[in-house]
Amino acid sequence: MSEHVATLGQLLDGAGTQWRAFDIGRHITKLDKKQFLTIEQAQTPYPYPLGGHAWLAIQFWDSKASKEPYVWFLKFPLDEQSKLVSASRDHFANMVIEALGTEITGEQADGKLDNNPYVFTPNANKLAAFNAQLKVLLKQPASQYYEHAQLYFSGKIGFDNWQSVALQGIADFALRLDNDANLSNLQKAWAHLPLEVLQPLSAMLEHVEIPTSLSELLLAYGQAAIENNDTIALTAALRSLSKGQAQGLSTQLVDAALSSSLGNDSDVLLTIAGRCFVQLEDPERLHIFMDNCAQHQEIAELFPSVFADLVAIPTIRPHLLGLLRKENRSETLARAIGRLFS
Template sequence: MSQPIASISEFLLHAGTEYRVFDFGRAIRPLTEQQFLDIENGQIAAPYPRQQHMWLGIVYWNKQLSTQHYIWFIKLPLDEQGLLVDAARQHFLELVVTALSEAKDQGENDLEQASQIQQNPYIFTPNQQQLADFNALVRVTTKQDVTDDFESAKRYLEAPKLLDWQQVSMQGLADCIHFAQEEELLVYTKDMTEKYPATVQQHILCSLENRSISDAVTAQVVKYINWHDCFAPLSKWALRAFAQTSDSKEKQRVLTKMLKRKKLDVDLLTIISGRHWQVLDDKNMMLLLEHAAKVDADNYTDFFASFFADLAQVPDTRDIALAALRNPERSVALAQAIGALFNNP
């Protein structure tokens, strides 16, 4: 690796690896190799930004050397247009190459050493649920077997009265959801409140958030949402669970109905913008921003500024969010929140 490395893709290819890239920004989603190349080359904006960063899980391996897979969790800053900041990406690579050079004399495995670099400001640690889902997704994508926890979790989900749920691991549940065919998902998501304790329901809903689901599974998840108390924690998990549904009409119906409520809390607003931004046409964007402005007006917080900045960086909602700034039908609260954006840049 004596030649200058221009990109993460080039680094991994130069090392003789195969790799898969997953975006962690707004649920876990796979990126194609071409998408990642285009993002690295500055040809397209990061599709799922969060907090002005691109969050990546990259698994790589060299099957000529071993069956071992290695992982990077990388958080890279984006500019105001959502493009990758090249200087930060290059700094990350410089740190990796320097660490590998220092370890080379010790005869350590380059790929293993690269995966263990922790003294790097661009490395982040996912939470336990994300790690379980990522592990399962990687196994599905790379055609690996399920983990040892899979069978006991599957037996429990199919016959919950016969097993103690506390003996079932989070990883086992994640494997069951990500390896499941539609028929199995329909079994797992039917009458969840009657079959499983709240903890198991939460894990199922969290895992569903990180995979694509069919119209039929979506319908069962939507039934799960208690419209009389949409602020309840498990209802919020259910709202996140159909982030990657194929049923765009049902998503539009559910979210439009929710946006018409008189009040939404910060968690619900964040879920809508972070998981269901695809429903934010001009009308729904105005409803969402009105709710966000009301949070600031009622609680004297600075929520609106960061909330708007996040929406303005998502490629799908950037133009719609910016157009909302000029909408003459905005309320006094929204006008004041927008004014504060320019008074406190």
């Protein structure tokens, strides 16, 4: 491997590894290698920026060894056009070469990058979901907690006995809905799940392209939550639906939420911005959404923080900038936009 490495892909290829890249900022989404190369070369913006950064998981393994794969969780800054700041990536690559040389796998690599400024540890939910997804991709068995989670969701040990269900078990279950009777059991169990299970479960399902039948159930559940003024149930439904195969059903729930009494609720608005952002690629829906953010009274920073978050997403940016010039805006929205530049 040469001393000068232009991209992370070259670094990994030069070390003789097989590798995959994922975005794990919003949803856990596998990045195509060609797409990843254009991102690394700053030819295209990062598709899913969060907080001005690219949040990546790079999974790699020595093609000659059969050991468990390694994972780097990396956070790189993006510029104002959401393109990768190449100097940071170069700095990381140089630190890797300095610390590990060409041997980036094996025992000698363990712990060598712990204090690297670009390395981060995902939160417990994200880590559990990523571990579960990797095991599915690698066709490996689920964790030791999976069978107990299956038992729980089948209703056989009682839905109130959730304390014994491990977070990793919930993640494994959510990522294996096409195994055994998992999907049908979940559909029967959903209405009986306590909050202590519902919230971590929705944090797993937001990474899953759930089938249409489950999306239909979640849409009805979310609509009932709106009628009952239940923010927690609504945000769980929005999160769980957000990556589903039937995006039209997710759109229906977003629209219902935005036109309801919960449409100005900060948790609902932040869930839509963070997880249902695909729905905000529609200029009219984006207008309604930003107007709702402007109407929100309790958190002064809500509107500017949501604006900054969404304007960084390449598919939303032109529509949001278009909203700045739009004439038929409410007075509240016009004032909120004005404050961004004051």
